[in-house]
Structure formats: structure tokens, C-alpha cells
Amino acid sequence: MRDGFGSRATGEDTDLCAPWRTDAASAFAFCFVQAFRGKLHWITVPPFAINLVANLIFTPIQFGLRNLPLASLDILIVWGSMIWLAIAIWPRRRWVAFAQVPYFVWVSIATALQLSISAMNWGR
Numbered sequence: 626m627r628d629g630f631g632s633r634a635t636g637e638d639t640d641l642c643a644p645w646r647t648d649a650a651s652a653f654a655f656c657f658v659q660a661f662r663g664k665l666h667w668i669t670v671p672p673f674a675i676n677l678v679a680n681l682i683f684t685p686i687q688f689g690l691r692n693l694p695l696a697s698l699d700i701l702i703v704w705g706s707m708i709w710l711a712i713a714i715w716p717r718r719r720w721v722a723f724a725q726v727p728y729f730v731w732v733s734i735a736t737a738l739q740l741s742i743s744a745m746n747w748g749r
Contacts, residue, residue: 649728652721653677656714665717672710679703693743700739704732 653673659665679702687696707729711722 649725652724656718656721659718669710669713669717672706672713676703676706676710679706687739693746697739697743700732700736704736707732
């Protein structure tokens, strides 16, 4: 039996992506805090911020507006900002770039799915 949050009523965590999101979120938070404290150059912040905003607006675009072309553009921004942030952070904190790898794989799969869904529904 499941509760309203998608996990079992026994309290068992069934979200397989939780560790990946935790690593990526921890790295994001680390970079924002370090930049705020002046220990990390601000040039590393924009790709993280763009990725965060684009990620947050994907679901309302896809499921609220039901706008497949705009959702495809948004997921491409998420994917592109992942590459940008890895390049931006690599010379300064390599572990942050490595922590993004599972998230990048997940975003790549989501991007491929979104683009294929949009292509199959083109003109409808």
C-alpha cells in the first residue's frame, strides 16, 4: 500500500533517483554558498542558476501548459546548462563536475524522451 507521496506506507523509501538528486543538489548548494562567501568565482554560478530555473519550470510547461515545443526547448536548456556548468566548475572544483555525472545521464535520457515525444506529436 502506498501513501500520497509515492512511498510505501511502511516508510520505506522507493525513490530510486533520490541519491542522484541529493548529490546534484548538494553540489549545487555547495557552489552557491562558496560563491556567496567569495571562495568560488561568480562565473560558476550562472549555469547552476539557469539549470535550476529551467528544471523548475519544466513540469508546469509540460503538464500545465501542455506545450511540447516549449518543453523541448526547456529540456534542451537544462541539458546544455549541464555541459556549461561542468565546463565552468571543472578547473575550480572537479568533484562537483563528477557529482553531476549521474544527473547528466538522467537529463540526457529525459531529453531524448522529450524530443521523441515532441517529434511523434508534431502537428497534432
